[in-house]
Amino acid sequence: MRAAVIGLVTALLVSGSAGAQVVYPLDRAEILAGSRFDLKVEFPAVADPARVRVTVNGQDHAAANGVFGGRAAEFTAREDGKDTSALMLRGASIAQPGTYAVTATDGDRTATVTWQVYAAPQPRRAKNVILMIGDGMAMANVTAARLLYGQMTEGRYRRTLAMDGLPAMATVGTSGTDSIVTDSANSASAYNTGHKSAVNALGVYASRSAGTLDHPKVVTLGEIVRRQLGMSVGIVTNTEIQDATPAGVFAHTRRRADYIPITDQMLAFAPEVAMGGGSASFLPQSTPGSRRRDEKDMIAAFKERGYLFADTAAALSVAADPGTRRMLGLFNLGNMDGALDRFYLKKGTVRRFPEQPDLTEQVSAALQVLERNPAGFYLMIESGLIDKFNHPLDWERSVYDTIMLDRTLKVVLDWAGDRNDTLVIVVPDHTHGVGIVGTVRDEVQAEQMRDKVSVYADAGFPNYPPPDARGYPPSVDVSRRLAMFYASFPDYYESYRPNLDGPRVPAVRSGASGPFVANERGNVAGAQLRLGNLPRDAEQGVHSMDDALLRAVGPGSDRLHGFVDNTFVFRAMAEALGLGRQ
């Protein structure tokens, strides 16, 4: 009973609300032995340094023989000029696995958190780790991808996806320290650090700090494996390379939108391979198309550090040169285009950037460069446009990019062959609420498109053409198409048809600061105005809390089954690499 009361008091003290006394890493953090993190204590008022004390398992944290090797946290009386004190110990680590209770007091108030420090139970089993993220990939995205790629007759698929063949499977919880529903930054951060944080945060705990770059940092897997194992690191995406998921490999900021600092952090981290869009953040501000606020030429800066630069699919051939050890590939000023636009509709920015590679080509080149390191590599691959198209309720485009992820997995599995030294994980970072409920059949005679939605026995099967050699049906403009609907949406016009004119913008703001209303451009023949179920300041669909489905193969994949938290994905990768052992 008494323990329960103490526990309750502790919980109240460490809850993240304003004014509370907070210790970072937060309670119940799971920390890889030897991995670096910033210990931070936030006091709710100005504290007397003479009365401030932080202990670890009862011993002063700065004790010469203590867990932090005699290092003491730095006391700031007025953090950010405010009437609150803080303690910070940058770059702390704990070598010995075990349970650690950290208690911080200012003499009046006390807060305690408990950390579990773990190490790989057995030596390194995987030479390489490949983490493939389908950004925002919901179950319906995968099912629709299988249907379009695999075709169905009488209820049976003619073939299934590459990911369907992976033996290990788990459902993943994606919630963060601040909310049940998270974003790609926090989720990428969990996969790459093993720590949960908050929406918009990358490689940091979301603390009280005013500066976005000042928050308590946690080291990423990429940083650990380069330092400890001499492995190479690759980052391949089709979004801007500064976007949340790729940035999760190396970045430390409270604000994922810090594209310029993230670009600069990427140069400092210097991954052996980085490929994606987003050259706008590399160009000096005087160059049209630049997004920078300075005159730094970051492409030149990468070249100076020995990077070969590719800006087209053809230029990826430099990867084949045995001397290529570092490669930067930027193929669009902004996000790259998705598979439906690139291969078939030629919308988006395809005409402006006609020589973009696709993810399969990027990954083939990345593998060529990375496998030259005998110490192995960690490669993060993101099919990032699945999410970019789920947001504006553009399911066809999101499904084509789901097929893109799967085709890329095929490249990875063909490369991995039967070498059995590479852990491959395919996983969404979060999901969207979306479901397939039937078909839309133009043959139904009806004035309103909704009456052409056919369910149960009426739905039958869609008539998308068979996929071409690339793996995609060459047309989405068919007379019997999937009826696939999103669970969350602003006001928008539902056309029950694919957006052949380019990516959809479902809602636009009315007036300078008014609510979002349906984009009149969507008011095509037969379209139906759907009043949103989101607050009117929402411009598009939102992420869901629904479990994400993970698949895996290779050494260490056996750890992934049942339900796991997103932080456990980090742990599984760390264990496969034998990290944390003395």
Added chain:
Amino acid sequence: MGMHILARRALLAAPLLLAGRPARAAERLQFDDLYGGWTVTGLVFSDRAKALAGQRATMSGFMAPPLKAEADFFVLTRDPLSMCPFCSSDAEWPPDVVVAYLKREAQPTAPNEVIEVTGTLELGSWTDPGTGFVSQARLRGAAFRVT
């Protein structure tokens, strides 16, 4: 709610009609004609844009949500933009925006209304001293109307 929005729109639109009409002499410049080359290492102004530099030009587009209710400049975009380029992050604003500096302050239009802006075309990197906003193409001494 529909009534409310209609009333609001009417109020917003009224002063715009007074904001000025494009001079007849102005040459029309499409967004697609502003840049002749799109490359990963930057945009290149088209010959037509370069020829029009320093002259009156008219461009059609959408007014990005502005910094404040009344302003003497705004960002003109090719497609409707839902967020405000000044207040939002480094992320996700289009590279081919044009900044319009108005002859006089005006209230913003709805972001999904097509407007026509006429002003003197100015090309090259310039940082707005008030906001720090960096632009590559501007329409100076501009006026606009809802089309």
